[in-house]
Amino acid sequence: MNHFHERDDELWCEGVNLRALAGACGTPLYVYSHATLERHFAAFDTAFAGIPHLTCYAVKANSNIAVLGLLAGWGAGMDVVSGGELFRAVRAGTDPKKIVYAGVGKTEREIAEALRAGILMFNVESLEELEQIDRTAGSLGLRAPVALRVNPAIDPLTHKYIATGLKESKFGIEAGRILETYRAALKLGHLDVVGIHCHIGSQITQVGPFREAVEKIADLVRQVRGLGADLRYVDIGGGLGISYNQEEPPEPKHFSAEILPVLKSLEATIITEPGRVIVGNAGALITRVIYRKDTSAKSFLVVDAGMNDLIRPSLYGSFHRIVPLTRTAGAHRAMDVVGPICESGDFLAKDRELPAVPPGACVAVLSAGAYGFAMSSNYNSRPRAAEVLVREGSYSVIRERESYEDLVRGEGDAVALVFRAPDAR
Numbered sequence: 193m194n195h196f197h198e199r200d201d202e203l204w205c206e207g208v209n210l211r212a213l214a215g216a217c218g219t220p221l222y223v224y225s226h227a228t229l230e231r232h233f234a235a236f237d238t239a240f241a242g243i244p245h246l247t248c249y250a251v252k253a254n255s256n257i258a259v260l261g262l263l264a265g266w267g268a269g270m271d272v273v274s275g276g277e278l279f280r281a282v283r284a285g286t287d288p289k290k291i292v293y294a295g296v297g298k299t300e301r302e303i304a305e306a307l308r309a310g311i312l313m314f315n316v317e318s319l320e321e322l323e324q325i326d327r328t329a330g331s332l333g334l335r336a337p338v339a340l341r342v343n344p345a346i347d348p349l350t351h352k353y354i355a356t357g358l359k360e361s362k363f364g365i366e367a368g369r370i371l372e373t374y375r376a377a378l379k380l381g382h383l384d385v386v387g388i389h390c391h392i393g394s395q396i397t398q399v400g401p402f403r404e405a406v407e408k409i410a411d412l413v414r415q416v417r418g419l420g421a422d423l424r425y426v427d428i429g430g431g432l433g434i435s436y437n438q439e440e441p442p443e444p445k446h447f448s449a450e451i452l453p454v455l456k457s458l459e460a461t462i463i464t465e466p467g468r469v470i471v472g473n474a475g476a477l478i479t480r481v482i483y484r485k486d487t488s489a490k491s492f493l494v495v496d497a498g499m500n501d502l503i504r505p506s507l508y509g510s511f512h513r514i515v516p517l518t519r520t521a522g523a524h525r526a527m528d529v530v531g532p533i534c535e536s537g538d539f540l541a542k543d544r545e546l547p548a549v550p551p552g553a554c555v556a557v558l559s560a561g562a563y564g565f566a567m568s569s570n571y572n573s574r575p576r577a578a579e580v581l582v583r584e585g586s587y588s589v590i591r592e593r594e595s596y597e598d599l600v601r602g603e604g605d606a607v608a609l610v611f612r613a614p615d616a617r
Contacts, residue, residue, distance in 0.1 A: 194483050195225040196558065201519035203556055207585035210478060211517040214554045218593060219480040219577055222565050224259065226583035228474035230338055233266055236432075236466050239448035246312075248292050250430050250467030253275040253562040256579055258590035259471065260284035261363050269312070271430070271465040272525045275302040278469060281311060290494065292427060292463060294389070296321075296362055303328045303336075313337040315389040317364055318371050322380070329382035338377060338429055339387030341359035360375045363391070367408065385421045387463075388413060391429025395468060397441040399450045402428075406451045413458050426458055430465035434472040436559045437511040444469065468562040475561020477502050477577070478517070479540075480554045482532070491527040493549060498531025499538040500571040502557060502564050506537040513558040514540065520547040529555075532573040565591075573599055 195206045203210045205225050207533040214221055235248045241523050250259065255277060260270065269290030270281040281291055293306050294315040300504035303325055306314065316338050329336035343364030364371050379386050392405050401584055406428060413423055428451070433441040442450075444466075455462050479497035486492070502508040514529055525548070529541040549555055568576050575594035580587050 194228045196476060197526055198519070203517045204516060205253075205476070206258070208582045208587055210476075210556060213580065213582075213587060214478045214480065214517065217580055217587075217589065219478055219554060220501045220577040221478040222475060222560065222577055222579040223256075223478060223587075224471070224561055224579065224581050224590075226262070226476045226581055229259065229262060229471065230266065232470045232474060233263060233268060235268070236444040236464070236469060238534065239444035240462060240464065242452060244461040246290060246461060246463050247428075248290065248463055248465050249466050249470060251281055251333070252566060253467030253563070254471040254475070254566050256590055257279050257284045257563070258581055258588075260286065260538070263470075265547060269318060269463075271467075271516060275299075276306050278302070278306055278309060278311070284387070288312070292339075292389075292465070294391070294465075298324075307332055307334050307336060311337075313339050313386055313425060315339050315341045315387075316377075317341050319365070319376060320371065322377055322383070323405070326380040326382045335382055335384050337384045337386045339389045339425060340365055340373055341372060341387075341389040342412060344390055344392065344405050346534075364389075367412075370412060371415060371419070374419055375422060377419060378419060385423070387423055387425030387427055387460075388416060389427040389429065390462075391465065392425075392431060394431045395433040396431045397433040397439045399447055399502055401446065402431075403450050403454075406454050410454050410458055413460070424460055425462045425463055426455065427463035428455070429464070430467055430469075432466060432469045432500045434468055434559065434562075436472075441469075472562035473559050474562060475559075477557040477560040477564060478554055479531075479557065481549050481551050483551055484548065491525060493527050493529045493546065493555075494530060495529060495540070495555065497540065497557070497577070498533035498572075499535065500533055500569045500574050501531070501577055502540060503567050503569075504563055504615070505540050505542075506535075507567075507612055512540065512560060514544060514546065514555050515558065516547060516549050517554045517556060519548055520553070522548050522584055533574075570599060571592075575599060 242430045246269045248271040250271045264284055264286040270280045270286045271292050273295035288309045291311040296317045297464050325336045341364040390405050390409050479495040481495055483494040499506040524545040526543045531538045578590035578593035581590045
């Protein structure tokens with residue numbers, strides 16, 4: 193459920209007319225619904241109300257500080273994967289004791305930053321990383337709380353680029369090596385071994401892979417406790433999908449009902465890492481039509497948002513519904529919705545049946561709240577879009593549109609370049 197709806201032949205969000213909003217704020221424009229964010233977080237969090245749990249929102253999905261601040265205010269923790277995401281989460285008001293830190297490439301600097309912040313735990317992806325965390329904690333005179341991320345070799349039945357629990361994936365520690373890695377962790381002097389972690393992928397629309405992963409984790413919890421580890425946290429990751437087109441993912445309450453019996457038996461605090469399921473359908477990308485172009489082979493709708501604004505269709509072949517902000521009369525026909533980027537892969541939709549939207553009018557690319565702005569870039573030296581939060585008939589700009597000056601901020605002037613030799617010590 194979301195709060196984007198049609199009224200009087202126009203698209204609205206929480207009582208805000210999106211055509212008028214595009215006129216006021218310009219395009220491309222990301223629009224997020226406060227009510228949808230609140231509803232989706234509550235639906236997921238309450239689905240685990242029967243057990244000790246912590247819902248750690250996956251910052252990677254949408255990292256705007258205003259969004260993070262709302263979620264922190266509703267009691268969310270945060271799942272971060274970089275020093276920048278940690279900085280954002282803390283700046284947004286998240287209690288560091290509600291932050292878990294994943295990712296295969298944590299640097300020594302990032303590890304130190306997280307230790308000084310006092311995060312809940314690191315989700316560790318390799319023995320080498322484990323040893324680095326131990327060294328860094330020792331150098332700071334601190335102890336590092338860690339969970340080991342197991343790769344359970346489970347097919348999550350999703351796009352291969354967002355499947356993270358396959359045997360050939362870069363993520364996690366092989367299940368066959370996890371016990372020996374726990375033994376190594378228990379021997380290191382600056383670690384507290386407090387948990388276990390598993391995350392099998394993203395945009396998963398069936399419960400089966402989750403249930404299989406949880407059952408494997410439950411067996412490992414018993415074995416690791418047998419080694420003497422005090423596992424207090426079981427982090428089952430995120431990945432629950434949403435409906436972009438015809439998918440029918442389970443609702444959070446049905447998802448949790450399938451795995452709660454296993455989780456309850458573990459007598460641990462369960463950590464979840466939802467991202468897309470909270471923000472995906474809470475956002476839309478508004479873009480204005482520049483031209484309609486017809487060739488002997490194709491019809492094109494050329495809009496002012498490109499793959500630099502929303503890369504999912506180009507990167508994953510992802511489907512996003514596209515609807516005019518104002519209902520347009522006339523027959524629908526197949527067309528490609530393309531942007532201004534100088535790449536053949538710059539498209540938002542292929543062969544999509546759409547009405548003849550005239551130049552100057554706007555369309556909404558729906559379900560764009562997750563991995564939309566967060567994955568945007570300045571390719572072709574295009575300023576990144578503005579972001580707006582809508583609430584009960586009004587709006588707030590939560591990120592200003594970038595300017596041309598923003599594009600060159602931090603770059604050197606060729607006339608005033610200063611060259612230095614690096615210190616080789």
